[in-house]
Amino acid sequence: MPSTSASGAAATPVISIADFAYKVPASVAPGAKITIKNGDSEAHTVTSKDGGFDVKIDPGSSATITAPMKAGTYKFVCTFHGNMSGTLVVQ
Numbered sequence: 001m002p003s004t005s006a007s008g009a010a011a012t013p014v015i016s017i018a019d020f021a022y023k024v025p026a027s028v029a030p031g032a033k034i035t036i037k038n039g040d041s042e043a044h045t046v047t048s049k050d051g052g053f054d055v056k057i058d059p060g061s062s063a064t065i066t067a068p069m070k071a072g073t074y075k076f077v078c079t080f081h082g083n084m085s086g087t088l089v090v091q
Ligand SMILES: [Cu+2]
Pocket: 043, 044, 045, 078, 079, 080, 081, 084
């Protein structure tokens, strides 16, 4: 079975943060709960530029956001570190 098979998967999508960078799933379903894991020793945020979601994740902790219900491409940043940015694709 190919390891990339993902249709209808019920697994919770995860955004992981390590070394001041986001690792984001290729896409998530509208309204999906997304776990965010911060593997760094500093707090980070996942903050949507258009206000769809905003959460702070303490060092070594995890948090959860809910993906927007509207399909689209959502850019997000870390409000603490201006060089951190990512994109969440909802479809
Ligand atoms: Cu940060």
